[in-house]
Amino acid sequence: MRIGVLTGGGDCPGLNAVIRAVVRKGIEAHGWEVVGFRNGWRGPMEGLTKQLGLDEVEEILTRGGTILGSSRTNPYKEEGGVDKIREVLAQHKIDALVAIGGEDTLGVAKRLTDDGIPVVGVPKTIDNDLGATDYTFGFDTAVHIATEALDRLRTTAESHHRALVVEVMGRHAGWIALHSGLAGGANVILVPERQFSVEKVVEWTLKRFERQYAPIIVVAEGAMPEGGAEVLHNGEKDAFGHVRLGGVGQWLAEEIAERTGKESRAVVLGHVQRGGTPTAYDRVLATRFGLHAVDAVHDGDFGVMVALRGTDIVRVKLSEATAELKTVPEERLQEAEVFFG
Amino acid sequence: MRIGVLTGGGDCPGLNAVIRAVVRKGIEAHGWEVVGFRNGWRGPMEGLTKQLGLDEVEEILTRGGTILGSSRTNPYKEEGGVDKIREVLAQHKIDALVAIGGEDTLGVAKRLTDDGIPVVGVPKTIDNDLGATDYTFGFDTAVHIATEALDRLRTTAESHHRALVVEVMGRHAGWIALHSGLAGGANVILVPERQFSVEKVVEWTLKRFERQYAPIIVVAEGAMPEGGAEVLHNGEKDAFGHVRLGGVGQWLAEEIAERTGKESRAVVLGHVQRGGTPTAYDRVLATRFGLHAVDAVHDGDFGVMVALRGTDIVRVKLSEATAELKTVPEERLQEAEVFFG
Amino acid sequence: MRIGVLTGGGDCPGLNAVIRAVVRKGIEAHGWEVVGFRNGWRGPMEGLTKQLGLDEVEEILTRGGTILGSSRTNPYKEEGGVDKIREVLAQHKIDALVAIGGEDTLGVAKRLTDDGIPVVGVPKTIDNDLGATDYTFGFDTAVHIATEALDRLRTTAESHHRALVVEVMGRHAGWIALHSGLAGGANVILVPERQFSVEKVVEWTLKRFERQYAPIIVVAEGAMPEGGAEVLHNGEKDAFGHVRLGGVGQWLAEEIAERTGKESRAVVLGHVQRGGTPTAYDRVLATRFGLHAVDAVHDGDFGVMVALRGTDIVRVKLSEATAELKTVPEERLQEAEVFFG
Amino acid sequence: MRIGVLTGGGDCPGLNAVIRAVVRKGIEAHGWEVVGFRNGWRGPMEGLTKQLGLDEVEEILTRGGTILGSSRTNPYKEEGGVDKIREVLAQHKIDALVAIGGEDTLGVAKRLTDDGIPVVGVPKTIDNDLGATDYTFGFDTAVHIATEALDRLRTTAESHHRALVVEVMGRHAGWIALHSGLAGGANVILVPERQFSVEKVVEWTLKRFERQYAPIIVVAEGAMPEGGAEVLHNGEKDAFGHVRLGGVGQWLAEEIAERTGKESRAVVLGHVQRGGTPTAYDRVLATRFGLHAVDAVHDGDFGVMVALRGTDIVRVKLSEATAELKTVPEERLQEAEVFFG
Known part of the structure; x- marks a missing residue:
């Protein structure tokens, strides 16, 4: 089996930790091959790949940024974008994708799954504003x-x-x-x-x-x-x-x-x-997200996103995942007010 | 109303953040007076107090250790220990206690509540091994x-x-x-x-x-x-x-x-x-624990401990809180093994 | 003997380390009393003092800012400013001053010494642009x-x-x-x-x-x-x-x-x-500056500033100290250019 | 021209910064080729090399350890060790060596220069006990x-x-x-x-x-x-x-x-x-040491070591450099004693 992985949207400490976990578990637990796609959705559209073996992810856990690069490209806003992805995946014999990104990236992941391209999502938002997960790394x-x-x-x-x-x-x-x-x-x-x-x-x-x-x-x-x-x-x-x-x-x-x-x-x-380098908390969360994304691929459970609930990593439908912005509730603001002045 | 606060057991970054939150909320939200007891349960046994106003807690959020000192004293193991506490509390007109500590401290808190002395607990264990809360500060x-x-x-x-x-x-x-x-x-x-x-x-x-x-x-x-x-x-x-x-x-x-x-x-x-100084994560958690401990006191809800569940602070019975050691489950160990070697 | 100490100008990590060293050496080595003046030269003009014993400086080594406060007040630009300082010093029986500050503060220190008020300077500039010292703390x-x-x-x-x-x-x-x-x-x-x-x-x-x-x-x-x-x-x-x-x-x-x-x-x-907290390097330098400033006072060597030359702390005349801005020499810029592009 | 570079002895943050500076200046300022020898003196004895271009040193400034590896091998203690070095250097057409290390490494560097193999030394000791330089990186x-x-x-x-x-x-x-x-x-x-x-x-x-x-x-x-x-x-x-x-x-x-x-x-x-990652101070010092070591090679000035004096980088004879251990002088100890107790 061969899977692809990509990172989209703005920078966020922990992206490399997810990539490392996906590669490590894909190879060591399942014997898969893992192909990195560069620069967000542009990668699988234009066939920009980077082979990802154990050595490529050896020293990236502590590093900020993403070794795959990123972009805000949306294949649904480009002429024939989705067909290009289909072709590139066929050509590289990719069976499934792990897409790490925010609302936009996950929105594309959902539509692609609907269109028959199997994707598992990993949520990424520095702002922590995705409703379906307690916290996001970064x-x-x-x-x-x-x-x-x-x-x-x-x-x-x-x-x-x-x-x-x-x-x-x-x-x-x-x-x-x-x-x-x-x-x-x-x-x-x-x-x-x-x-x-x-x-x-x-x-x-x-x-x-x-x-x-x-x-x-x-x-x-x-x-x-x-x-x-x-x-x-x-x-x-x-x-x-x-x-x-x-x-x-x-x-x-x-x-x-x-x-x-x-x-x-x-x-x-x-x-x-x-x-820059992620905190220990974010490294652990990002690593666990990566491991569980591979589990979802292994189970053939596509169109989902991994999420944190309490201390557990769970899966939620991508459709629910991006449905609502998670804002700070009124009671959390009131809680803080005793410190004002 | 006057409440007392104390810290027991081993050191743990975030103790001062709890103390500050208790003092701040007690004074600013409820107009209470807050008395610190020094050196764990030794404080309320021997009447070792420290007045805690806004100024006393002004600069302690970022500091490690505890401004109240700590000890491993157990009033149930000392001749007449509980009676001494009763006397000291009466003498200082203390209506309730907030006790911050681990298994031992909370065990005493439970027994004191059973014996008619109203206590609310705040869990503290650097090892994160208390079953009733997702995480503990430190x-x-x-x-x-x-x-x-x-x-x-x-x-x-x-x-x-x-x-x-x-x-x-x-x-x-x-x-x-x-x-x-x-x-x-x-x-x-x-x-x-x-x-x-x-x-x-x-x-x-x-x-x-x-x-x-x-x-x-x-x-x-x-x-x-x-x-x-x-x-x-x-x-x-x-x-x-x-x-x-x-x-x-x-x-x-x-x-x-x-x-x-x-x-x-x-x-x-x-x-x-x-x-040393707690991480941002621990400062937030410790602060929220302190705020919610005051809420419990305000509600007259004694014999409980504050706890983290997901992103919420809840209350659990002290009897349940210390019932079981929370060890690392087998699946979390297996999860990590793909990184070995 | 009683000495005064003050801090002037912009903030600079290490100010508290100097104050601590001055107090500690003044008291422990010489048995002096040390009086802090608040808010730069405004302190000795208006008699704003803060007693400085061992306890007052116990926990300040690691803290940024200055416990004495600062200002940009210049007594030579205020009506009768110097006379006010003379009066305040007489009133508090201050024998000498240690003034910690940059070009402006040290310029005043020089003029005051010329006018018969004994001052020793400690250089402070975050920009490292004082010619008479290899480095300044901060x-x-x-x-x-x-x-x-x-x-x-x-x-x-x-x-x-x-x-x-x-x-x-x-x-x-x-x-x-x-x-x-x-x-x-x-x-x-x-x-x-x-x-x-x-x-x-x-x-x-x-x-x-x-x-x-x-x-x-x-x-x-x-x-x-x-x-x-x-x-x-x-x-x-x-x-x-x-x-x-x-x-x-x-x-x-x-x-x-x-x-x-x-x-x-x-x-x-x-x-x-x-x-914020100074680096270890700045804490050591600031501490040594403070210790040697006290030596200068003890030697009755006024109108000087302590300075770093290699690994030694030396004294230089305040007149020379502020004579020239130390800018980056051309060869240091050329040295760096191999890294460009 | 082709030069070799190696690191010997115990670990010390800043080794990679020296290597980077040597490579960068060798290539960008002089158009040289730079060859890394692996594992201390073992490298030039056994021909263990690593090509060092701009890309190889692109991301190493912030990293602890040494990308060349290290050892405590001494060619003068191995049968025919020096002859092996001579052969390997001839074979790789190396005109000069930059040796980064402590007393032992620099002692070998001195003897090799005496024996006709041109070496420039860069001092490295975490303990700061080399007499010929104010400070060493690490x-x-x-x-x-x-x-x-x-x-x-x-x-x-x-x-x-x-x-x-x-x-x-x-x-x-x-x-x-x-x-x-x-x-x-x-x-x-x-x-x-x-x-x-x-x-x-x-x-x-x-x-x-x-x-x-x-x-x-x-x-x-x-x-x-x-x-x-x-x-x-x-x-x-x-x-x-x-x-x-x-x-x-x-x-x-x-x-x-x-x-x-x-x-x-x-x-x-x-x-x-x-x-781990060197402090900013050590990165600057190590970088300057590397740049000046290349200057010495360029000047044909061998048998010397770069050293810090005040704010200047100078050259000292290797024979003097390792002559004496720099211990803490009595007056620096007395200076500190006012803080005791």
Whole structure:
């Protein structure tokens, strides 16, 4: 038997750990051959392959990124894309695919399975916003990095009696903000799930200054003040005529400075959150996902995705897997509020 | 209302995060007063207290250890111990206790509740061997530290063509060995749950050398060769006449050297695994445990322990909580074996 | 004898280590009393003090920031500032001051000594741009943090076939860019000491892409393209009518994207470089600086600054200490160029 | 021109950074070819080579160990060893060698140069005990790792009111103990350069307990109590009839426990100190050493070793380089003593 494996979408620590587990279990447990496809769905469309033996995956467990490369290519948006995949798989005698990726990649995986190409999915989202799994690998690493940054920034803020706004990843879900904010001892946490009142943030900030400590505000990149993007950028439009997004950290730092008369700075953590060596937690989760994806292939159970439920790895239908965005529930936000101010 | 909080048993990163959450929620959400008792159950027996206000817990989230100190004192093993606790609590007008600790501490918490002293428990075991909760704080930090050590040791082993045996914590359960072994890319993982065959370990080791890589063996301190302690120390007895325990790492390194003719070294990670700043994961878990322990007190729900189930914090009866040791199930060990050799 | 100690200027990991060493040596070796002045020169002007005994410095070695707070106050720019200092010192019976700070703080220290107030200086600059000392504490920590970020960013850049521009601190000197660039394996390093040719940067970038690797460009915040600030911001002026500075990283990423047709991103590391726990190197250097500052006070050797020369701590006149900015010499830049592209 | 490069002796973070710099500068600046010899001097004796182009060194900067492998082989101790080297070099048309190693490797390098084989040395010793250079790469990494361990261990010791003895590397020189002890806030530092009084250590330990803190003792593996090895192991002899060495940490912990009546534990850090990714400091130093070694080859300046003096890389005769062991001078020990107790 020969299986193919590919990685799609944005970078996420743990991708290589999944690849290694798939290769290792495919070869050692089942005697299969494993072929890597390069650059997401572009690989099986254009026949970009990389042979994956034990030696190729020997030293990749600890490495960030993906040795297969990635892309955002969607075969359903390219002329004859699916037929090309069918041809390439036939030509390389591939019996099944393991596709590691986020909503888009898994969406394609579902349609391909429906169209007769057997695929097993492995979920990947740094934002932890896939509903069908308790956690996804990469998330713990992102939270770890943001928390380390908060640990570093706190002492500077204290020494200089400053408010500090730290913008972390999270366009639609505030998981990274919530968890790094809790772990880093943030005094305010702002997430996309709930528009924030600048007055309330200012109040918490002042309360903190009164206690003679420096306020640290963690804000997800997708968080919005009440009134939304119109308020954030005074309705400024981007090149496509949409109200401009982003920059909430810098905007908020300026608002706080103006309204409190205190020094205030913004730090945008950016890409550093999604690169580099995965945490031990993410290595274990990614490894187990890879092992169980091979089990699913072995069982001929296609159109499914592996998922974490408690401490177990289970399988869920790809159709359910991407049905809904998992956002931070209201009670988790309220739980955190005793730390504000 | 006034509540007391104490920490018992061995060190565990995250204890301070629990204390902080209890204090913060007690004061900010309920307007309670919080009194810390020092040095485990010795505190409420002898009236060793420490006032805990917001300032006292301001900078402790990131710190290892416990600001309350710890001990292994058991009031049920001391003459009039429980009566002393009753008196001290009355004297300080304490309405309820939050007790953070492992099997022993929680066992006392259960008996005290039965004896009319209201206690809520927070589980703490670096070994992750409590059956009633998916994970305990401290475990992720221990795995993180052991994994970092494995990352460092691997390159040296490779450069010197050596076998390396790394002994990690885990007297009765192999969770730290299993998770750090998976995360650190170990070539053999040995746990207390299953006696190991030295021949099999030697075979895996040689297979690895044949592939021109250095073998890394992770062994829990409580793992045993087939034949048990008698084999390990040739039946040598300790001062109490028991067969001597411990030292399996060094013993195994010598066995491997002798049987393979290859250089082989042992590293015993020791106490470094249970100290220092907690990982982000453990800070979040410990913080949530603390918050929910206060909820239980607020609800008058005593004799329970907070626990993690999936992503939820739930309450379980203390009687169930400590009923059974959670060991690594056979299927998790088999899952890991594709990485051996 | 009673001495005062203060910290001035921007944050820098190691300040607390200096304070601890001063207190510890003052008390343990000489039996002095040590008084901390808060918030830089504002402290001795306004009598803001903090008693510093052994307990106060017990746990600060590992902490970033400064327990004394800081400011940019200059007594020579405030009405009667120096007289106020004289009065406060007399009132608190302070015999001498240890002033920890950068160019500005040390400049004040020099003038105060000339004006009869005995001061010993301890140099502090995260940028390592003080000519009289081989290294200053804080610099190694900043390089360490920037290097960790480069390690993380590289794998993402590789996986996505992107150019990555990383902006690090360094307004006037490129030491952080040079050292973190060398340590992080940058493919181009741009510093304030030498205006860069965008054409050359693009050439190196393309050479790197041709070798199938992702180009990483490290740029100091003060680096300038040929033509200077006029080119950088098209001559755009700030509120004071000066050509706008800053933002070279984002600008360069956009130029590269446009000229190469490749994806290109900028990351600005910002304040995270100057906070948090110091590296072991910086803790040792800061500690030795503190110890030798006390020696200078003990010897009655004022108007000097402690400095590192090779492995020795020496004293240099404050007048010489701040005479010249230490920039990266041309040969160090040429040395690095074999790694470009 | 073709040059060879090899690594000898024990592991040391930064070896790969030197190799990379030699290859990169040899190829990019001079158009040379670079051949790696495997496993120390065994490589040029037995013709074990590895071609080193730009791709081979692309990803090694951050990796511990050495991609060339190492050994302790000495051609002057093997029948016809030097002639074999001469033949292999002739056969591979090697014009000069860069030898990276410690005292033994550099001693061979010196004799080979005397015997007409042109060699340039790069000093490597984790212990920092080579007299001719201010620092060697690997040392900063070892100190960093030991300091991180001390940071972790302190909080546990405090929580449990224990004395903690941490044994670090350093058979003949106490540099790692001194620097990690200073950086980690040790309360006693014991080095091979000065036999220690157990009474004095106990006194400092008790002083620390009286202040309500936990004592941390850092001891180099080669440190000895007054009376020497006879005292340490009661004159116990090893298999060769020599008084047994090693184990000073465990011995001291037991002595302290017995003499103070307090709990006391030993942690032996071991190999973890010499493996894994180098610190930024070591990467820069190792890289500069490699670049300057190529300069020496280019200048035809053989029989020399590169060395750090202040911030400059200089060349010193190999004959001087290994003449004397650089131990910790008395004044550096006295400097540290204000922190004891």
